[in-house]
Amino acid sequence: MSLTDRLGARSIAAGGVGGVAAYVLGYLFVYITQRSGVEEQLEAFNAIADLFGGDPIPAWQAIGWLFYNAHFVATEVPQPLGGVRVENFVASADGLSYLYVVPPLLLVIAGVATARVAVAETPTDGAAAGALVTAGYLPAAIAGAFLFRYAVGDATVTPDLVTAVLLAGAAYPLVFGAIGGAAASLLGGRE
Template identity: 60%
Template sequence: MSVPDRTSGTSGIVGGAAAGAAAYLLGYLFAYVTQAGAIEDQLAGFNVFAELFGGDPIPTWQAVGWVFYNGHFVETRVPSLVGGSQLTNLISQADGGSLTLLYVVPPVLLVVAGLVASRVAGEREPADGAKNGAFVVAGYLPLAVIGAFLFRHTVREATIAPDLITAVLLAGAVYPAVFGAIGGAGATLLSD
């Protein structure tokens, strides 16, 4: 009679959390490395006016965060000229090019993270692999919530930031759960 291994659940969560955190950080890093120059150029005019009128210029790292969240289909809340705010996706407004790649990077990184989490847990069955792959939420969700607040920029009374609800629910929970589970299940199928 064999004794069930009770440590695999803990290692699955820890491995999933680590893989999820790595996927988030690598995704942002990819967005920063590929888009920072172009975003900085686009912000130059606005930042000159902001400084002229005593406002704070928008840091490039924050604007890259908006685009990173847009890659998860999380819109950016920007002040409206008529008051209030409106939601916009900066990627969909661009002329294509390398920005469109940002829609692909988060799912790919999360599939790989799910695959790694499943391998670390040593799963052999697709359902168990999917469960362990979905544990990437444990690392991705907290960073998605923190990022939604870090990538917030206030101009006078108006704020530019990722939409908080979709940043938490879509980018932080749904994306890692779905794509991590796909990667986790795929890891068990690849090991056979």
């Protein structure tokens, strides 16, 4: 029996759901823990933007930048005289480095759950099943990269699209989902 036959549509669906859940829960964790700090940081900018008739930056979008920064995806920030500066707000702020643990932890948990649904018996099968969380995480990461774009005139503040897709959307769920899936098969406990 091939690996595809053993994993099946149910496992792929579980991986997709697990990936979306890991993405949403990761964003919600960052939102809940960082909302007040982000709103405070945005007050001055939003007051100036309001004064000149611009749109204020919504906190939920800026929190999205932090969420992508927790995946080591830089935020592209346009400069007043042209050009773009790349920024990782998690790396440049004191006390936020714990956010780097959130996406991997949630993806490992999603990988464990997916491997359990797949009834993976070997670490190889567990890793393959766990990696299926990419089926949900990748589309969510791509959608989020566009959702968290903030227009500033003709420029935008946005997560870097290439690393949002390749690193946050593909590499993270493949690696950490596979680790969780392999661990699930080693932990046993299935009936």
